[in-house]
Amino acid sequence: MTLTSLQRALAQxxxxxxxxxxxxxxxxxxxxAGESGELYEIFRWLTPQQSAQVxxxxxxxxxxREEMADVLAYLLRxxxxxxxxxxxxxxxxxxxxxxxYPVHLARGKADKYTQLGG
Amino acid sequence: MTLTSLQRALAQxxxxxxxxxxxxxxxxxxxxAGESGELYEIFRWLTPQQSAQVxxxxxxxxxxREEMADVLAYLLRxxxxxxxxxxxxxxxxxxxxxxxYPVHLARGKADKYTQLGG
Amino acid sequence: MTLTSLQRALAQxxxxxxxxxxxxxxxxxxxxAGESGELYEIFRWLTPQQSAQVxxxxxxxxxxREEMADVLAYLLRxxxxxxxxxxxxxxxxxxxxxxxYPVHLARGKADKYTQLGG
Amino acid sequence: MTLTSLQRALAQxxxxxxxxxxxxxxxxxxxxAGESGELYEIFRWLTPQQSAQVxxxxxxxxxxREEMADVLAYLLRxxxxxxxxxxxxxxxxxxxxxxxYPVHLARGKADKYTQLGG
Numbered sequence: 001m002t003l004t005s006l007q008r009a010l011a012q013x014x015x016x017x018x019x020x021x022x023x024x025x026x027x028x029x030x031x032x033a034g035e036s037g038e039l040y041e042i043f044r045w046l047t048p049q050q051s052a053q054v055x056x057x058x059x060x061x062x063x064x065r066e067e068m069a070d071v072l073a074y075l076l077r078x079x080x081x082x083x084x085x086x087x088x089x090x091x092x093x094x095x096x097x098x099x100x101y102p103v104h105l106a107r108g109k110a111d112k113y114t115q116l117g118g
Numbered sequence: 119m120t121l122t123s124l125q126r127a128l129a130q131x132x133x134x135x136x137x138x139x140x141x142x143x144x145x146x147x148x149x150x151a152g153e154s155g156e157l158y159e160i161f162r163w164l165t166p167q168q169s170a171q172v173x174x175x176x177x178x179x180x181x182x183r184e185e186m187a188d189v190l191a192y193l194l195r196x197x198x199x200x201x202x203x204x205x206x207x208x209x210x211x212x213x214x215x216x217x218x219y220p221v222h223l224a225r226g227k228a229d230k231y232t233q234l235g236g
Numbered sequence: 237m238t239l240t241s242l243q244r245a246l247a248q249x250x251x252x253x254x255x256x257x258x259x260x261x262x263x264x265x266x267x268x269a270g271e272s273g274e275l276y277e278i279f280r281w282l283t284p285q286q287s288a289q290v291x292x293x294x295x296x297x298x299x300x301r302e303e304m305a306d307v308l309a310y311l312l313r314x315x316x317x318x319x320x321x322x323x324x325x326x327x328x329x330x331x332x333x334x335x336x337y338p339v340h341l342a343r344g345k346a347d348k349y350t351q352l353g354g
Numbered sequence: 355m356t357l358t359s360l361q362r363a364l365a366q367x368x369x370x371x372x373x374x375x376x377x378x379x380x381x382x383x384x385x386x387a388g389e390s391g392e393l394y395e396i397f398r399w400l401t402p403q404q405s406a407q408v409x410x411x412x413x414x415x416x417x418x419r420e421e422m423a424d425v426l427a428y429l430l431r432x433x434x435x436x437x438x439x440x441x442x443x444x445x446x447x448x449x450x451x452x453x454x455y456p457v458h459l460a461r462g463k464a465d466k467y468t469q470l471g472g
């Protein structure tokens with residue numbers, strides 16, 4: 001399924017359950033915050049090396065996929081109620097990042113663009 | 119652009135800047151946490167009604183789109199390094215939600231499925 | 237118990253369980269992120285009015301107190317490993333806020349100090 | 355200053371600026387989410403080893419102290435509006451943790467109590 005069809009499926013899912021009353025932008029942002037917290041809990045005690053191997057444990061792999069799906073779900077619900085084209089928004093952000101993080105300045109550095117000399 | 123091509127563009131962007139050394143799963147999850155915090159800051163003092171109108175302010179609309187794009191960007195980077203098919207993961211989660219939240223039990227209720235009678 | 241004695245009790249609790257190996261600053265920050273996510277989940281679908289009444293439901297009141305305690309616990313663990321005097325840090329921040337948010341400019345406004353005229 | 359006097363100072367600070375209208379529990383939880391996001395941003399790209407040395411950089415040390423203070427500030431504002439005794443809540447949670455994480459089962463393990471045998 002494409003992102004657009006997933007967004008529509010989620011909107012229909014909410015409408016069928018009369019959940020639109022709960023799904024104002026503020027609440028959806030807060031739900032996103034809650035779901036992403038579940039993602040952090042999986043990774044909090046892992047070393048960076050262990051975090052790279054997390055999908056080799058079947059049970060954890062299921063959890064990771066589900067929590068990532070939940071984050072995307074609320075992001076798409078938010079996009080729906082605010083009428084944001086999420087793919088276009090990201091494409092525009094990537095464009096902007098190309099300007100803010102030119103390769104010759106940003107190579108190998110974890111700095112914010114505001115800290116990169118130029 | 120599709121989600122897959124956005125994911126590839128982000129992977130290439132990171133590779134060109136030799137950022138893969140920073141992009142282990144643990145760090146990407148933490149970056150997702152940081153970016154989503156910027157989304158919460160936009161909405162924290164708004165009433166639910168104001169949150170529904172947030173895109174009518176041009177400056178805020180730009181911020182909302184950018185922060186949503188940043189959350190999606192780190193979610194896609196995470197999907198990339200963990201080899202998760204994000205659209206398939208969400209499609210599977212929607213299936214599961216259909217079983218956990220049947221319309222006749224979940225209608226009009228904000229409860230978790232564990233609290234829904236049945 | 238005072239904040240200092242709570243901080244010491246938490247440090248001892250971790251030491252007795254040989255948990256210091258997990259409690260580097262990065263991990264503790266991530267644990268704080270996870271626990272605060274559980275706090276957001278309690279409030280996400282509540283209206284502002286309902287959120288003000290949340291302690292009238294006994295079960296929820298217990299949850300709220302426990303999640304707030306968990307957030308404070310990880311904040312104190314972080315203060316411990318980074319040798320931060322949390323009360324002094326907050327006292328200093330309140331001083332700074334007095335300068336950044338003078339009453340005559342900030343009254344009734346939810347703006348950041350950078351947006352307040354002067 | 356003690357936690358109680360800091361809580362009172364923050365309540366007075368808000369009252370003087372007529373900010374109580376913004377400080378319902380839901381909004382304060384969301385503000386906590388936003389502020390803690392700024393803490394994550396400091397740590398996201400650091401290795402665990404670097405995170406342990408973060409206070410040796412003067413500029414970062416200031417940031418860490420300020421963001422930790424902000425998290426505590428919103429936690430205390432939340433405690434104020436919900437009439438939660440935060441120190442008592444944490445003392446009670448530590449008691450509970452003693453029961454849920456007995457030393458002989460929890461030693462050296464990062465598991466949740468639900469996963470500890472017994």
